[in-house]
Amino acid sequence: MSALDDLFARCRGEDRAALIAYLPAGFPSYQVAVQAMTAMVEAGVDAVEVGMPYSDPLMEGPVISAAHQASLDAGTRQADVLRTVEAVAATGVPTLVMGYWNPVHRYGFARWAADLKKAGGVGAITPDLIPEEAPQWLEACREHDLDPVFLVAPSSSDERIAVVGRANRGFVYAAAVMGVTGARTEVGKGARTLVERVRAQTPLPVAVGLGVSNGAQAAEVAGFADAVVVGSALVRALADDGVDGVRRLSAELAQGVRTPDRS
Amino acid sequence: MSVPDASGHFGAYGGRFVPEALVAALDELAAAHEAARTDPVFRAELERLLTTYAGRPTPLTDARRLSEHTGGARILLKREDLAHTGSHKINNVLGQALLTKAMGKKRVIAETGAGQHGVATATACALFGFECTVYMGEEDTRRQALNVARMRLLGAEVVSVSSGTQTLKDATNEAMRDWVTNVDTTHYVIGSVVGPHPFPMMVRNFQRVIGVEARQQCLDLVGRLPDALVACVGGGSNAIGLFSPFLDDSGVALVGAEAGGDGVETGRHAAPLTAGEPGVLHGSRSYLMQDEDGQTLTTTSISAGLDYPGVGPEHSYLRDSGRASYTGITDADAMAALQVLARTEGILCAIESAHAFARAFSWIAEQDADPQDLVVIVNTSGRGDKDVDTAARWFGLVSAEEVARSELVRAREGEQP
Numbered sequence: 001m002s003a004l005d006d007l008f009a010r011c012r013g014e015d016r017a018a019l020i021a022y023l024p025a026g027f028p029s030y031q032v033a034v035q036a037m038t039a040m041v042e043a044g045v046d047a048v049e050v051g052m053p054y055s056d057p058l059m060e061g062p063v064i065s066a067a068h069q070a071s072l073d074a075g076t077r078q079a080d081v082l083r084t085v086e087a088v089a090a091t092g093v094p095t096l097v098m099g100y101w102n103p104v105h106r107y108g109f110a111r112w113a114a115d116l117k118k119a120g121g122v123g124a125i126t127p128d129l130i131p132e133e134a135p136q137w138l139e140a141c142r143e144h145d146l147d148p149v150f151l152v153a154p155s156s157s158d159e160r161i162a163v164v165g166r167a168n169r170g171f172v173y174a175a176a177v178m179g180v181t182g183a184r185t186e187v188g189k190g191a192r193t194l195v196e197r198v199r200a201q202t203p204l205p206v207a208v209g210l211g212v213s214n215g216a217q218a219a220e221v222a223g224f225a226d227a228v229v230v231g232s233a234l235v236r237a238l239a240d241d242g243v244d245g246v247r248r249l250s251a252e253l254a255q256g257v258r259t260p261d262r263s
Numbered sequence: 264m265s266v267p268d269a270s271g272h273f274g275a276y277g278g279r280f281v282p283e284a285l286v287a288a289l290d291e292l293a294a295a296h297e298a299a300r301t302d303p304v305f306r307a308e309l310e311r312l313l314t315t316y317a318g319r320p321t322p323l324t325d326a327r328r329l330s331e332h333t334g335g336a337r338i339l340l341k342r343e344d345l346a347h348t349g350s351h352k353i354n355n356v357l358g359q360a361l362l363t364k365a366m367g368k369k370r371v372i373a374e375t376g377a378g379q380h381g382v383a384t385a386t387a388c389a390l391f392g393f394e395c396t397v398y399m400g401e402e403d404t405r406r407q408a409l410n411v412a413r414m415r416l417l418g419a420e421v422v423s424v425s426s427g428t429q430t431l432k433d434a435t436n437e438a439m440r441d442w443v444t445n446v447d448t449t450h451y452v453i454g455s456v457v458g459p460h461p462f463p464m465m466v467r468n469f470q471r472v473i474g475v476e477a478r479q480q481c482l483d484l485v486g487r488l489p490d491a492l493v494a495c496v497g498g499g500s501n502a503i504g505l506f507s508p509f510l511d512d513s514g515v516a517l518v519g520a521e522a523g524g525d526g527v528e529t530g531r532h533a534a535p536l537t538a539g540e541p542g543v544l545h546g547s548r549s550y551l552m553q554d555e556d557g558q559t560l561t562t563t564s565i566s567a568g569l570d571y572p573g574v575g576p577e578h579s580y581l582r583d584s585g586r587a588s589y590t591g592i593t594d595a596d597a598m599a600a601l602q603v604l605a606r607t608e609g610i611l612c613a614i615e616s617a618h619a620f621a622r623a624f625s626w627i628a629e630q631d632a633d634p635q636d637l638v639v640i641v642n643t644s645g646r647g648d649k650d651v652d653t654a655a656r657w658f659g660l661v662s663a664e665e666v667a668r669s670e671l672v673r674a675r676e677g678e679q680p
């Protein structure tokens with residue numbers, strides 16, 4: 001049983017997609033990041049991904065990379081990431097960590113899984129870890145009842161999608177455009193194809209991340225996916241317009257996922 | 264037991280710690296490499312290129328005057344500096360260029376530190392008619408300006424990377440980001456035995472020619488195997504290329520020289536095998552310079568080609584098993600060795616290679632045996648033209664006025680698009 005099952009069941013009942021929102025811990029400061037994440041929840045975000053800042057975030061474009069560096073420069077440590085999870089989980093929404101592998105590896109992943117659980121986290125998205133390298137991590141997740149979330153990409157074969165589907169719990173994360181993170185102007189039809197391919201391999205809900213930056217795009221993705229993931233656009237809103245900017249954009253996106261565009 | 268296993272693990276090291284988006288390309292590359300290994304046409308073509316284009320075999324030079332400097336040890340130089348483009352990097356690049364062609368890709372990207380791998384890649388791309396983009400840290404574009412010009416002359420686009428440490432690590436990050444975006448059309452020619460499987464194994468296999476030649480040349484010249492092989496270790500490709508055919512020769516010591524920078528004890532260095540902890544960077548698990556939170560540490564070395572916080576996974580495996588040993592060599596010791604080699608043998612080596620010479624001298628001094636009974640092969644991984652500017656400043660061979668003037672010229676060049 002995943003802590004996210006309730007969320008996806010509720011969204012299905014409401015005939016809408018879930019909105020999963022990402023911000024890195026400690027950007028621009030511990031306090032402001034927590035305020036921004038709280039504002040997202042108040043504005044209708046269904047689940048939060050707390051980014052673990054890392055010196056070499058290979059999958060991130062310029063906006064999120066710069067936020068990771070700024071967070072590290074501000075002195076963010078592992079303990080701050082877990083404190084952030086604790087604060088966000090206290091608002092009542094499922095809270096996951098999005099974390100590159102080396103910081104978790106260094107912390108000791110069994111101990112990290114225990115501490116994430118203690119902080120109230122429900123799972124972890126690992127963008128540079130594939131199931132084949134993760135048997136012990138999967139074991140730690142089972143032991144602490146956490147959802148391991150691996151990604152699929154447009155380049156993934158059906159066989160690999162099936163492997164990821166079997167390893168994951170909670171949902172499958174479809175990084176639906178080849179490339180690094182960053183807001184994009186068009187949704188494109190590759191995302192829809194990828195979601196269909198994932199559905200053919202696994203019964204898990206499918207969350208799509210591809211650079212959604214406004215309500216209309218959120219509605220479009222909500223038309224074919226179970227969840228819409230938004231990252232770069234929120235990071236940019238926080239950098240440019242502060243917590244209020246995050247609140248406004250979150251409200252617009254929350255409206256979008258509630259009006260799925262099935263045309 | 265031979266490493267790596269089928270999934271690219273050298274014991275606890277190696278593997279594939281990559282975004283899922285790259286797995287298909289890595290599988291394709293591994294399959295192409297596997298097919299090529301037994302394909303007589305591929306092998307003949309690579310052989311032809313190595314011989315008629317790269318100038319192999321490279322000589323094994325008996326360094327008589329240098330020998331006197333070490334109390335009479337017989338020092339044999341494996342002359343990768345004489346290979347086309349001036350370093351061992353061409354061996355790997357020609358192999359990967361042939362694989363690129365076999366996979367039907369027309370665009371190639373690479374990272375480079377000292378610029379030698381970038382130059383080799385730009386060269387092969389010119390030869391094969393591939394589009395070429397090379398990522399290089401901004402600091403490295405300054406200290407290896409000659410190689411930036413060479414790459415551009417060869418038709419490559421050189422992207423100066425200003426993020427993070429502005430050296431090899433961040434150049435590699437940018438190359439990886441390019442690759443996940445353009446993987447359909449693009450092959451990423453990694454320049455050392457690092458990265459996700461199959462790169463560490465594949466690059467080793469392409470560099471193995473160094474050791475295969477050296478082993479036979481040594482037998483022909485001396486009539487026996489050497490007592491030690493000494494090589495510098497950045498990512499570790501020239502070292503593993505030399506070591507690999509000798510792994511089962513237990514009487515041959517495998518000696519690696521890492522960049523000790525200001526001294527390993529100062530923390531300002533680039534010596535992960537000497538002072539790092541296992542971690543994951545750029546796709547594989549290996550020794551890594553990192554802080555308590557797993558953030559990659561900033562490195563320090565006078566040598567752009569060794570200024571990297573990670574190292575190839577096979578070296579981590581050889582370190583733990585004790586089959587090879589690794590030591591940090593300071594900037595000062597490397598530069599002193601560079602001068603000794605230049606003045607005794609008339610060979611101006613790359614600063615990277617100078618680390619190997621400094622380590623060869625200390626290794627010989629550490630042995631109980633009479634130096635006259637020792638035979639040591641030192642991998643002269645590259646030539647030093649690119650480093651003349653750095654060396655001239657180090658030894659004070661140019662006046663302060665000349666330094667100032669050349670800074671001005673560089674600043675102006677930097678302003679141009």
Ligand SMILES: Cc1ncc(COP(=O)(O)O)c(C=O)c1O
Nearest residue numbers: 379497498499500501568644645
């Ligand atoms: C001449 C030379 N030697 C050695 C190196 C280090 O690389 P590796 O350890 O892979 O041989 C470089 C890298 O730029 C180089 O240019």
